[in-house]
Amino acid sequence: MDKTRRHSSVGTFKLGQFRPTPATLKCGLCVHSHPQQDRALNTRLLPPQPAVLLAALLSTVPFPVSPAQGQTESRDTVTLPTVVVTVLRSPVRLDRMPFATSVLAGPEVREGNSGVFIEEALHGLPGVRVQNRYNPSQGERISIRGFGARSQFGVRGIKILVDGIPATLPDGQSTLDHLDIGSLGRVEALRGPAAAMYGNGAGGVLLFESAAPHTGTYRQDATVVAGSNGLLRLQATGSGTSGGVAFRASATQSRFDGFRDNATGSGEDPYSQATRTTLNAGLTTSAAGGTLALQLSGVDLDALNGGSLPAELFDEGSNEAWGFNVRRGTRKDARQGQVGVSWRGGVGALAGTFSAYGVGRELDNPIPNSVIDLTRRGGGVRVGLARGWDTEGGTARVDFGVEGELQSDDRRNFANDGGEAGALTRDQQEDVRTGALFAQLQLPLTGRLAVTGALRFDHFSFSADDRFEAPGNPDDSGSRTMTGLNPSLGVHFDLGGHGLFASVARSFETPTTTELANRPDRAGGFNPELEPQQGWTLEGGLRGEFGGRTSYDFAAYSTTLTNQLVPFEVPTDPGRRFYRNAGRSRVQGFELSARTSLSPTFTARLAYGYLDARFTEFTVGGNDYADNQVPGIAPHRVEAALRAGRGPWFGELRLEARGDVPANDANDASAEGYTLVELRAGGTGIRAGSLRLSPFAAITNLTDVRYASSVVVNAFGGRYFEPGPSRGGYVGLSLGWDRGH
Known part of the structure; x- marks a missing residue:
């Protein structure tokens, strides 16, 4: 088998060997093609070199200086604030967390962003990777440590909550169509198994929180953003605090025409247009001696699906929509x-948390060979109690509780007749019922040593009522039951300004109803052979700060998986994803992040992740894929930013570099690595009479790189590549005015 990497203008990769072209310049972690030789700045990431990584980290550390210099430094020092996270369902200082955890807040998640794509808000979050497919009908693909990287649509393998409401359904599938990206105020990420406290999720947890309401009587904000490829966002937000009630409401409409040309001569052009309207509202108030919170959200999304491209079209520089998709009218409403x-x-001597949610969804989704008509209803309740007490080492706390969720899908599939529903091919009711018991203990053993242990039991019941019976198509009704007992144990040792942590945890991830219902033999009911993915993870790390100016975080991990869920396609149904279990696989790597205040004007941040995911036992049709890389995952990724700010004005230079991504189980095709550079600038809260003005602008893909923004794993016909946009940009303006303080 030819293992040569494709699509490279820098050099040729073979297993264990790199041959640079004459114009190649080596530079630390990267190999850059000379800009005079190649207009597109393509980057190849080499295996991690410890000396280079150490030098990169030490370059952010302030070394001892002379007394005179020290006096100047003391005036410029910005003390890093104490950060508290709630991703363990209870408040814990970030520097005392026994698990790999990271936070982005304030300007980093919102300032200068277009507010249309999630990847902007998550830039620089270590261990968290986003493949922006520039295809809202499929959604941006979010992964943590590789989990979720092969999702067909939406997000898999990660538990997600938005303002405290689960965006992850009982079967493990998440959709973020309703996320108000332009109003985000904070993102917390737990990197690694979250099953012990959150259940069905192997990769970790993401908590999205909207910006806090205005503390005065009322604030009104209006934002408009316009950019290349038909990008347009209009948003109005009102928030305030009155009579003990804090509230926030936002309405947003965004449009993105995209860049996927329609080469068929008929239908919409470009064939990547999308319009999304969201409504989000929330309020908090005092009630019954506690705090009551209410959250509402709604979304209306219409998006065309241009599909992925084979190598021959992608290599030619084509951005056209796949012709078969256009003729079949593929889209998502x-x-x-x-x-x-x-x-x-x-609640007496205990602290209590009671929550409930409900969700309804209507979906009309023509894919190449089918039209999916889905009506979904779901919801859940959670009751948690906690008690804290003082010990010689500090305050201990125990949390325990129960959860219950349900999901009901009325699914009908039709033959695709040019994007319209043809003959009925499937009609079934799919239900998911879950129940869980959980407990967590946080115990300081000494003033420096603390342990956190958790245990959770989950019971999942999947059932399908097959209502489509015809000659040759019998009743395939049935049910599946899956259970998981998932422990975790973490230890943190305080070194004074630095902290060591280590943990071990078990992960558990069920197939979704869509994955169970999609059977290659086209039968109804659920796939009786698809099993839950399970694994164990060991991790350890070090985090801390230097001189109040620089913070860092390092974590290394190793995960062993059984029955990993792997997608594939079949010739008779291209564009439709099916799933099978791999025997065993291994995921290991490390994450390094650092941020520093270089001066009162300049700050810098860096996040690097190395991930080696390989099958250890996996055979399909007589082909042995043992020791092959798990497709869809880039082994290397770097994100960095240099930010300048003085008064209300700011400027930021962002960089993102990604290594090659294997596209299939055989590892005989891959998407080339790339480097993207982005420049943004603007002002925040500039006073103009009673108004506050916040203008901003950005140039994206500054070096005009040709790249695949996403890979469709194991796609039939080699259609692995989803192209990213060329150089572009946007401009925006926010207007705000206050009433009361």
């Missing part, structure tokens, strides 16, 4: 509404 309510307060 979705409507969703969600409501959640929670209460926190004292």
